[in-house]
Amino acid sequence: MTMFSMARAQPARLTAFALAAGTLLLAGCTVGPDYRGAPSVAPQALRATQFPHARGGVDADAPAAAAWWVALHDDTLNTLIDAALAHSPDIRAAQARVRQSRASLRGHEGDALPKVNASGTMVHMRSPDTSLLGGNSAASGRGRGPLELYIAGFDASWEIDLFGGTRRAVEAASAEADATQADLADAHVQLAAEVAQAYVGLRDQQARLALVKASAQLEDEMLQLTRQRRARGVASELDVERLFTQVENTRARILPLESQLVESLDQLALLTGQAPGALDDTLAGAQPLPQVPATIAIGNPSALLQARPDIRAAERRLASQNAQIGEQKAKWFPKLSILGDLGFSAMDPGHLVRKDNLNWFVVPRLQWNVLDFGRVAAAVDQAEAGRDGAAAKYESAVLGALRDADVALARYGHQRENVYRLRSVESSASRAATLTRQRYAAGTASTLDWLDAERTRFSAEQDRISGDAQLLRDFVALQKALGLGWQVQG
Numbered sequence: 001m002t003m004f005s006m007a008r009a010q011p012a013r014l015t016a017f018a019l020a021a022g023t024l025l026l027a028g029c030t031v032g033p034d035y036r037g038a039p040s041v042a043p044q045a046l047r048a049t050q051f052p053h054a055r056g057g058v059d060a061d062a063p064a065a066a067a068w069w070v071a072l073h074d075d076t077l078n079t080l081i082d083a084a085l086a087h088s089p090d091i092r093a094a095q096a097r098v099r100q101s102r103a104s105l106r107g108h109e110g111d112a113l114p115k116v117n118a119s120g121t122m123v124h125m126r127s128p129d130t131s132l133l134g135g136n137s138a139a140s141g142r143g144r145g146p147l148e149l150y151i152a153g154f155d156a157s158w159e160i161d162l163f164g165g166t167r168r169a170v171e172a173a174s175a176e177a178d179a180t181q182a183d184l185a186d187a188h189v190q191l192a193a194e195v196a197q198a199y200v201g202l203r204d205q206q207a208r209l210a211l212v213k214a215s216a217q218l219e220d221e222m223l224q225l226t227r228q229r230r231a232r233g234v235a236s237e238l239d240v241e242r243l244f245t246q247v248e249n250t251r252a253r254i255l256p257l258e259s260q261l262v263e264s265l266d267q268l269a270l271l272t273g274q275a276p277g278a279l280d281d282t283l284a285g286a287q288p289l290p291q292v293p294a295t296i297a298i299g300n301p302s303a304l305l306q307a308r309p310d311i312r313a314a315e316r317r318l319a320s321q322n323a324q325i326g327e328q329k330a331k332w333f334p335k336l337s338i339l340g341d342l343g344f345s346a347m348d349p350g351h352l353v354r355k356d357n358l359n360w361f362v363v364p365r366l367q368w369n370v371l372d373f374g375r376v377a378a379a380v381d382q383a384e385a386g387r388d389g390a391a392a393k394y395e396s397a398v399l400g401a402l403r404d405a406d407v408a409l410a411r412y413g414h415q416r417e418n419v420y421r422l423r424s425v426e427s428s429a430s431r432a433a434t435l436t437r438q439r440y441a442a443g444t445a446s447t448l449d450w451l452d453a454e455r456t457r458f459s460a461e462q463d464r465i466s467g468d469a470q471l472l473r474d475f476v477a478l479q480k481a482l483g484l485g486w487q488v489q490g
Contacts, residue, residue, distance in 0.1 A: 032326015
């Protein structure tokens with residue numbers, strides 16, 4: 001090589017090096033705002049060591065996220081919730097959305113990689129008879145025989161992500177996939193609470209139905225005794241009518257409760273992914289209401305942010321919306337694509353893959369939408385508005401979670417104290433009714449005395465059963481407000 005040719009080659013190498021270096025630098029550029037985390041919401045409330053209206057029966061230990069229902073020590077409830085989490089259509093729908101979002105993420109990740117296609121072609125042709133064209137050359141007048149041409153090759157294209165549009169799309173898709181995973185966890189929370197509430201309602205109805213039937217039987221026995229006393233002239237016809245009215249009023253409570261039982265059984269069947277009536281035999285026998293634990297771990301307000309899946313979902317969607325701003329802004333800038341083709345062509349397939357039959361080319365392509373009449377600007381404005389809306393939804397989710405937890409704690413604490421009083425009232429009313437019934441049987445108490453004592457006992461026992469059921473409902477609502485009842489999904 002002469003000195004002159006070396007001098008000409010040197011600038012060419014420098015130019016190529018500069019272009020490559022510039023491409024790499026641009027490839028590291030990502031337009032749009034970087035995500036800095038969720039905005040601060042209610043900082044003073046989240047820094048508190050406890051919830052404002054927490055009462056007795058709770059402590060600040062961090063609760064476990066999953067399976068809070070095992071603390072109720074009810075095997076039937078455990079089985080129902082496990083069945084619901086395994087077979088509920090709502091859970092399967094949430095799982096499908098998770099798979100869908102993950103597939104979308106893989107698709108966006110694939111956009112950053114080259115696209116390669118393979119092709120193969122065989123051409124069978126015959127040239128036309130040129131004599132028909134009036135040619136006078138020696139070669140005219142005859143068409144060539146059948147010809148065959150074999151072509152095989154690969155073509156590839158790669159859009160270099162100069163300004164990070166594809167990277168922002170991957171970032172948005174990844175955050176959305178995380179959000180759908182949190183949605184699945186939230187579906188677990190909601191479903192477990194619904195099953196527990198329906199189960200508590202069922203056991204409450206069964207307990208009250210058993211009480212009504214027992215009361216009706218006792219009152220019927222007293223009615224028969226009063227009729228005997230009336231036959232002996234000790235009791236009046238008015239006493240008999242009053243007792244008969246009391247018996248019928250008590251019996252009238254049975255049918256509505258039996259109707260509610262059917263509704264609760266069908267609701268549990270639906271929640272567990274079964275047809276109506278599927279659980280009638282399994283849950284037909286009355287069982288006592290579960291007992292809430294002596295103390296409940298509730299954590300503190302700041303731990304609520306990590307525990308509640310709906311808050312995590314809102315935060316991840318905020319991150320996704322933020323990334324979409326950069327995805328849209330990247331459309332303002334040029335796009336650089338590299339197109340390439342590598343192929344072989346031959347008349348004989350046995351000679352196809354030969355060096356002499358190779359053809360190839362590489363073409364860089366620069367595309368820039370310099371005039372779009374505001375379309376990209378509108379898309380950016382839309383993405384920024386979406387980001388602002390997601391931030392507002394996140395703030396609402398945090399404030400709503402703090403409200404839910406505080407209200408649930410207040411209700412649970414008050415109901416816990418109320419149950420103690422209801423049980424005391426029930427014990428007193430039961431003793432009074434027993435004494436009055438003994439006096440009535442001995443003839444030292446009137447029918448009105450016995451009826452008043454029996455009504456008081458019946459009402460006190462009904463109130464106690466309802467109070468126990470309400471305490472359980474408040475316990476379940478508290479677990480739901482704390483965002484518990486989900487498990488990590490793979």
